[in-house]
Each structure stands twice: as structure tokens, then as C-alpha cells.
Amino acid sequence: MQQLSTFLNIPSLFSALAGVIGLLVGSFLNVVIYRLPIMMQRGWRKECLEYLQIDPESTQEAVAEEPFNLVLPLSRCPDCNTPIKPYQNIPVISYLFLRGKCAECGCHISIRYPIIEALTALASIIVAWHFGYTPQAIFALFLTWSLIALIFIDIDHQLLPDSITLPLLWLGLCLSLFNIFTDAHASIIGAVAGYIALWAVFHLFKLVTGKEGMGYGDFKLLALFGAWLGWQYLPIIILLSSLVGAVVGVSMIIFVKHDHNIPIPFGPYLAAAGWIALLWGNEFNQLYLATVGL
Structure with a gap:
């Protein structure tokens, strides 16, 4: 041994x-x-x-x-x-x-x-x-593998299965009890804030345009990252996923002639941004705070 x-x-x-x-x-x-x-x-x-x-x-x-x-x-x-x-x-x-x-x-x-x-x-x-x-590596590997499955399922079906996202969300909350990635206080607030943040964007977008801009699975996915990493990492995850999603979406419409009426799944960008935050979130947060002068 x-x-x-x-x-x-x-x-x-x-x-x-x-x-x-x-x-x-x-x-x-x-x-x-x-x-x-x-x-x-x-x-x-x-x-x-x-x-x-x-x-x-x-x-x-x-x-x-x-x-x-x-x-x-x-x-x-x-x-x-x-x-x-x-x-x-x-x-x-x-x-x-x-x-x-x-x-x-x-x-x-x-x-x-x-x-x-x-x-x-x-x-x-x-x-x-x-x-x-380390214990972080074991759980991070499990999260990474799950995110890859979610990314490609969402690309194919515009679907983020609850059978994957919800157990991961609860696992993140449980890990916070042992301070694996963050503490319980930050984890609970992160899970709640992650869900509410995209829920609010969803309803605001629907109120303004009459269309649904994302699915409920995206709310749960961001809540998942909030539970694993803490509320402090939610802004950088949202920023990274929104920037990449906007660039890819506009590029597909311009260069691939993608019909703008056909929705583009947001889950892959959110999952990729969350994975980046899992590894280098602290560095990105420091860079962001330095950029805005805080």
C-alpha cells in the first residue's frame, strides 16, 4: 500500500x-x-x-x-x-x-x-x-467526466439531465462539509445564488422578448458550480460562459449561416467555464479584480 x-x-x-x-x-x-x-x-x-x-x-x-x-x-x-x-x-x-x-x-x-x-x-x-x-483530484476527475457527458448531451438534445446535475449538486454540498473545495457557508450561498441568477435572467429575457433564452437545466448547472466552488466563483463563470457563448453564437450565424431562430445550447459554455474555474478560478478572480481596480 x-x-x-x-x-x-x-x-x-x-x-x-x-x-x-x-x-x-x-x-x-x-x-x-x-x-x-x-x-x-x-x-x-x-x-x-x-x-x-x-x-x-x-x-x-x-x-x-x-x-x-x-x-x-x-x-x-x-x-x-x-x-x-x-x-x-x-x-x-x-x-x-x-x-x-x-x-x-x-x-x-x-x-x-x-x-x-x-x-x-x-x-x-x-x-x-x-x-x-489529493482528494480534490479524485472528485475533480469525477466532475470533469460528468461535465463532458453533459456537454455532448446538450449539444445533441439541448438537454441537461437531472439524473446527472442534481446528484452532482448534492455531492458538492456534501463536499463542502469537509472543505474539499470550499466551505459549507460559501457552498450553500453559491448553490442558491447560482440558481437564482440564471432564473432571474431567464424571466427577464422572457419578459422583454417573449422567448425563453435558456432551459432550467442551465440554472441547475450553475447552482452545481456554486455548490462545488462557492459563490465567489459565480461571476467569473457567468462572464466566461457569456463571452464564449456570444462569440461562438455570432460566428455561427455569420459564417455557418446558422438560423438565429434555432436556439444554441448554453450548457456547453457554462460547463466549460465552470471547469476552467475549478482549475484556475482563483487566478481569474485575481486578474478580474486587478482589471477593475479592486
């Missing part, structure tokens, strides 16, 4: 281990990103049918569905349904070895899968190097 602790206390080795684990977690995150929204949609449909007192078997869509969750069915090619063998599911390496194609039918495999795996590994290395072998 002492040898393991000594090994993990070497920054380069701990970071390398975090990167390898990040690759494996990234492979699982691909499953979460794809399946969790479908699981939620099926759950909503079932609840609607139950509320309307409609027998699901009597609907036209009724089919004999196999179990569908984060474990089953096992990974398979979406085109030919051939099960993916374990050696064909090695993060990044298998994609390169197979040249981005199914080994059975040759259909193209989205490059987003290895990108998410590599991104998770890189983010894990950065977190491990920044915090070292």
Missing part, C-alpha cells in the same frame, strides 16, 4: 494513470451520451401513456423491445448490428486500427467517439497534474 501511495504521489505517473483511466471512462461516456437521452425519452413516453391510461401494447409503436440501459444491449454496429468484440472496442486505438470503419460491413464510424475518448483522457491528465494525488 505504501508503494502504491509513493507511486501515485509522483505527478507524472499519477497524471499518466489518470489519462489511461480517462480513455476508458471516455469510452463509457460515449455510451452515456447516446443512450441516456433515449432512456429518458422512453421513460417520458411511458409516463404519458400511464397518465392517459393507454395500454402501451395497444399503440402502433408497440414493439417487443429488448432491455435498453447503460449496460444492455452490448455495443454493436448501428448499421449491421454485429456485436463489437472487446479488442475492437479499445479506446482510440481500435478506431485507428479499423480506420474508422466497421470490421464486418465497412460502414463509417463517427470520429466523435475517439474524440470524446481523447478529450476525456486529456482533461483527466490536466486535472491530475493540477491537483496532484
